Amino acid sequence: MKLWGGRFKQEESKLMEDFNSSLSFDKRLYREDVKGSIAHVSMLVKSGILKKEEGKVISDGLAGLLEDIEAGRLEIGGDYEDIHSFMESNLIKRIGDLGKKLHTARSRNDQVAVDMRMFAKDNAKMLEGELQELLDTIKKLADANNVIMPGYTHLQRAQVVTFKHHMMAYYSMFSRDKKRIANAIEILDESPLGCCALAGTTYDIDRKHTAKELGFKKPVENFMDGVSDRDYLLELCSCFSIIMMHMSRLSEELILWSSQEFKFINMSDEFSTGSSIMPQKKNPDAAELIRGKTGRVYGSLISLLTTIKGLPLAYNKDMQEDKEQFFDSLDTVTACIRVMSGMLSTLKVNSENMKKAVKYGFLNATEVADYLVNKGVAFRDAHGIVGEIVIYCEDKGCAIEELSLDEFKRFNPVFENDIFEFIDYDNILKKGIKKYL
Structure with a gap:
């Protein structure tokens, strides 16, 4: 059964019928279709468009369809255009011509x-x-x-x-x-x-x-x-x-x-x-x-x-x-x-x-630069100094924190023993991320 066709003289081509059908995927909307239809019937009764007894029969019929689909007693399929025509057609089969009133005031x-x-x-x-x-x-x-x-x-x-x-x-x-x-x-x-x-x-x-x-x-x-x-x-x-x-x-x-x-x-x-x-x-x-x-x-x-x-x-x-x-x-x-x-x-x-990846990634290099800035060195100069320190450590095969104080002083005399505490990774975290957690 189609929900339209009164003004047509010829039957729909089977090719067009298959091309036009959406039941294979919109059958997923069966719950929503029943729910929406029951609400629509409730409104038609409230508005005096359907009698109370008519509304009950239609709503019970819709609820029965849903129950049978959920229980596997009614399979969604066949030559229906969409889930809407499937539901309405099966409702009419169950309750007769009264089911044809469901679509009143609705498209x-x-x-x-x-x-x-x-x-x-x-x-x-x-x-x-x-x-x-x-x-x-x-x-x-x-x-x-x-x-x-x-x-x-x-x-x-x-x-x-x-x-x-x-x-x-x-x-x-x-x-x-x-x-x-x-x-x-x-x-x-x-x-x-x-x-x-x-x-x-x-x-x-x-x-x-x-x-x-x-x-x-x-x-x-x-x-x-x-x-x-x-x-x-x-x-x-x-x-x-x-x-x-x-x-x-x-x-x-x-x-x-x-x-x-x-x-x-x-x-x-x-x-x-x-x-x-x-x-x-x-x-x-x-x-x-x-x-x-x-x-x-x-x-x-x-x-x-x-x-x-x-x-x-x-x-x-x-x-x-x-x-x-x-x-x-x-x-x-x-x-x-x-x-x-x-x-x-x-x-x-x-x-x-x-x-290990932290240790040999020179991830405290920025903090070395910050240390120098705190000692009065301009940041751009500090940046260059630390770049030289990184090259030195790469050549030597060591981490920055493994350098001695004498080695640090080769690059700038402002380095003191407090550099080691300043660039300790746990301390870096405390000063940076951890205080925001």
Whole structure:
């Protein structure tokens, strides 16, 4: 059964029928479709458009459909155009012609719009929870490993930091991501139900009632915008892309740190794979897949932006293309967050290797320059002096702190014994990062 066709003389081509169908992917909206329809029926009864007894039969029929789908007694499929026609057709089969009254004062345009908003809102809230799990995992890992390590710029050892401070940088990133998701939910929290096709309906309906029933803070203000707005999907896909960018950056560091060249961390076997030819290999494939899937999520965002960019108001069939992109982006980012949480909760930190990297990275060179400045040397002159000290240490094969006071004085006579306390790494941390923790 089609929900349209009265003005057509010819049957739809089978080719067009298949091309037009969205049931294979929008069947995912079956819960939202039932929920939205029950709220719509409640409003029709309240507004006197349906009798109370009619509303009960239709609502019970819809609830029965949902129950049977959830229990596996009714499979979503067949030659239906979309989830909306599937639901309405099966409702009519169950309760008869009364089911045909369900669509009174409603269009598929506002029906799909409200379904997608509910789906997006509920799953965005779910993702907030997943992000909080990730944040908790990062915090736990950071607190358990407050050990010194090199901090990098240009992927070159720069200054001493702690593993905790490094990981808490990602905590800050994912905290912002969670706020972005919350902000997107706040903006999308309006109901388009009652907009109908684009200009409302002549029936005296109560849009505030359906908005309240469905958990929205209010109805949308403009009907044309209500049925054609996909900003909330674009915003969420943008949030997903930023989340993936942050996870990709973290994945890149985990991949580097787990290499034999770094040996800063050991990845759990649970989130690693091996080689079919090289038995010694332990590959950080979980992190690599997260890094790779980032491009996939970016692609969904760009696809959606491109789909929407040239559309006139109001609804256009192009908008059917929003679902697959959003669903895939949502599924991908959710899976990646869960894998990242698992990966971080099981990895081991090699603190001794991190300390060794600090020792021979001249990471207290900046502090030597600061020491000279405190003794009255101009910073530019101090910078040049310390550069010469680093060259000297490289040639000698030692760390700066291993120099004797006499060696320091060769470069400038202002050096005294207090230089050793000044450039001690624990003291550097106390003066720098630790006082902000």
